[in-house]
Amino acid sequence: MATDSYKWIEGLKGDNFFGNIDVHCDRTDDVNLFNNIKHLSPLTGEISSHNVYKYPRAGSKKAKSKFGYIHDLFRYDRPDYIVTFNKVPVCAVEVTEHAYTGDNGLQRFTRAASAGEQEVPFIYFGPASRVRDDELEEVDDPESLSKRSLTSDFYKGMAELHKNFGSYQLFSEWETGTVGKVKKPPPNAGREELSEIYGDLMGLIESVLVINTPSFHPPDILSKSSYHVNTRQDDLIDLSNKTNTRGSDVKVNLDESQTRKILKDPSKFLEYLSKEYFYKGKGEKLFALHAINNFSYNKVLLRDKVLSDKPKVSNIKNKIRGSEIFDGGSIVYYTGYKWRSDPHCGVASNIYHRLCKRSDDTDLPLLLYYPRISIGKTESNRLMSNSLVNDLKEEFRNRYPQEYEEKFEKKTISNNLYAQWNTGVKQDRIFRHYCTIIFCNDGIVIGEKAAEIFDDE
Incomplete structure (x- = not known):
């Protein structure tokens, strides 16, 4: 909701308020979009196009030297926008056309998590539900298709970030049209057409900007903006309380004894992730099952250093098994x-913040099984x-008793059935x-979160 009165704008110009606002963008398309819709809020409309620009890659030389004030917001993943005032982050914004009910809907969650962890407000702008592109291509009547809702785990994760870190986590809906896709403005769209789509987003950015620069604004403007943002935070909490996902086969809660059991012998995880899971769906699951069954405790990657000396690996294995951080499972x-x-x-990142992060710092460890990945080069x-x-x-043979030879030959024709861990990239970070x-x-x-156990290594 944009505020009703903008009489204070002229005074802000005299204070060089707008010259201190920078909008850091992920891509050139994001720069163009912001400059095209910034006028939907009189406050952001005064931001010079020179102050709307791309920020660098996380691993580049200038990422820390020139953009250190926002680096923690994009070191793991890149939000579409990072708004700052006088080099202090005001909010991060994600703009997406997609909405998925399953795990695919969580692929952008790390951007929300990074903002929350830095106590920076985060705004997610996207559809609450929409029709999938691949389904649209297969039918003549799009209105006959059912929309897929964004997974409620995204909202639940945002709510947990707000609870644990105190900063705002807000949702602005990108409405969809009759064909099930998000509405987009026509070429040379006017203010009214742009406002119908992006007006709510720009109103939220304005309100967050106001409450993060309180000394510049009159009490009535500050009060309206604060009410606006707090109301929308309550809306997000309401969304988080409406579950639209079922339980997951690939997320397992283990007690202390079970945890220490798999730390000793990782192949024992198959006692908790049933073999039947690997016998349904894609046949490639059998490569992962094969890797778990034949797990080899040969290497440890610790702080970018691969350790393969048997006594060192054995020592690390024993330290892990005995660590008190696994006392709670x-x-x-x-x-x-x-x-x-x-x-x-x-x-x-979503699992960590929904299920592992605790306000008293006794976080529950998150263990990841990645069996089709090796640390060494020759493991495949x-x-x-x-x-x-x-x-x-x-x-x-067990899964495909009638056609196992044909299936085996077809699935193993590739020489790239397994892959190697690669340090420095997004997954690694x-x-x-x-x-x-x-x-x-x-x-x-x-x-x-476990590296401190090995400070003497």
């Missing part, structure tokens, strides 16, 4: 994908070697930030 998240970032980076060769490949064939331990097929990766 753990949450285990399994992913059978190869090396890819979406959606499971966002899933991991080991899993497909003559001594082990018969085990994999047996799994195919996010998983090590949120996960205590990551189980690969040839060892473990130590996350930031």
Whole structure:
């Protein structure tokens, strides 16, 4: 909701208020969009186009040297907008056309998490529900299709961020049209057409900007903006209380005894993630099952250093098993994908904030199973070697008794059935930030939350 009176705008110009506002954008398209809709709020309409620009890649030289004041907001993932006042973050904004009920809907959650962890307000602008693109391509009548709602786990995660860190987590709905896709303005759209789509978003940005710069604004404007943002925060809490997802096969809550059991022997996780899971859906699941069954505790990745010396690996293994951080048990998240970032980076950060993060700092460890990934370069060769490949064939025979030879040949025709961990990229940064331990097929990766156990290594 934009405020009703803008008489204070001229006074703000005299205070160079607008010259201190910068809008950092992920892509050139985001720069163009903001400059096209900023006038929908008289406050943001005064921001010079010179102050709307792209920010650098997280790993670039100038990311920290010139953009250190916002680096923590994009070091793990990139929001579409980061608004600052006098080099102090005011809010981060995500704009997306998509809405998915399952885990795919969480792929952008790390952007909300980074803002919350830095106590910076976050605004998510997207559809609450929409029709999937692939379904639209298959029918003649789009109105016959059912819309898919954004997973309520996204709202629940945002609500937990607000509770634990105190900063605002807000949702602005991008409305959809009759064909099930989000509404988009026509070329050369006027103010009214743009406002119908983006007006609510720009009103929220305005209100957040006002309450984060209180000394510049008269009491009535400040009061209206505060009421607006608090009302919308209550709306988000209401959304978070309406569950639209079912339980997950790949997220498991383990007690202390069960946790220490899999820390000793990671293949024991199959006692909690049933074998039946691997016998339904995509046949590639059998490669992950094969890797878990043949887990090898040969390597440890700790602070970017790969350790393979047997005594050191054994010592680390024993320290982990005996660590008090597992006294309360753990949450285990399994992913059978190869090396890819979406959606499971966002899933991991969402699980951490929904189920693991606690206000008293006694966080529940998040353990990640990533069996189709190895730390070493040659591990895929080991899993497909003559001594082990018969085990994999047996799994195919069990799942496809009538056609296992054909299925096995078709599924294993690729030489890239397994992948290697790669440090410095998005997956590496996010998983090590949120996960205590990551189980690969040839060892473990130590996350930031467990690294202190090994300060003497």
